[in-house]
Amino acid sequence: MSKQLLLLAGDFVEDYEVMVPFQALQAVGYTVHAVCPGKACGDSVRTAVHDFEGDQTYTEKPGHNFALNATFEDVQPGEYLGLVIPGGRAPEYLRLDARVLNLVRHFADEQKPIAAICHGLQILAAAGVLAGRTCTAYPACAPEVRSSGGEFVELPPDDVHVDGNLVTAPAWPAHPRWIAAFLKALGAEITL
Numbered sequence: 001m002s003k004q005l006l007l008l009a010g011d012f013v014e015d016y017e018v019m020v021p022f023q024a025l026q027a028v029g030y031t032v033h034a035v036c037p038g039k040a041c042g043d044s045v046r047t048a049v050h051d052f053e054g055d056q057t058y059t060e061k062p063g064h065n066f067a068l069n070a071t072f073e074d075v076q077p078g079e080y081l082g083l084v085i086p087g088g089r090a091p092e093y094l095r096l097d098a099r100v101l102n103l104v105r106h107f108a109d110e111q112k113p114i115a116a117i118c119h120g121l122q123i124l125a126a127a128g129v130l131a132g133r134t135c136t137a138y139p140a141c142a143p144e145v146r147s148s149g150g151e152f153v154e155l156p157p158d159d160v161h162v163d164g165n166l167v168t169a170p171a172w173p174a175h176p177r178w179i180a181a182f183l184k185a186l187g188a189e190i191t192l
Contacts, residue, residue, distance in 0.1 A: 010090030015047035015063030017086035033070035087118025095126035
């Protein structure tokens with residue numbers, strides 16, 4: 001199996017949560033295929049920047065256009081070592097797509113590493129793969145984690161939680177720890 005990872009994206013995915021892992025995982029030698037249902041290789045998704053500025057919830061600003069480098073309809077899940085699910089607003093509608101949920105179930109059933117951050121847990125909850133698992137997410141997703149049978153772990157925004165093959169984080173401030181934990185779950189060894 002080649003060193004390929006799959007990244008699920010959609011319009012208004014969180015800008016940092018899609019771009020940072022996409023680039024960081026490539027920087028250490030993985031091929032990362034970024035896909036979105038209904039869009040093809042070369043198409044773009046719009047992103048949003050979510051920030052924590054002291055309000056009761058995060059703020060949202062326009063982000064960059066993020067170019068997809070693979071076509072969702074061509075994905076063969078058996079070709080991938082792991083799955084990355086960024087947050088933002090995209091998960092709320094991507095979880096309505098049965099093809100997305102079946103794809104997620106493949107990674108869960110095969111015990112392949114899954115890295116989900118922020119609202120990305122909405123997809124895992126909808127796919128029914130959190131029962132009996134512990135995970136974290138943006139706190140507003142805690143009810144979905146619990147109602148799907150998962151145990152929500154409340155953490156600071158820069159922390160990470162690992163439960164076997166499932167690597168989760170509350171938000172983009174956790175990128176260094178989240179990506180490092182995902183690499184460890186993939187069996188990667190980085191030497192300097």
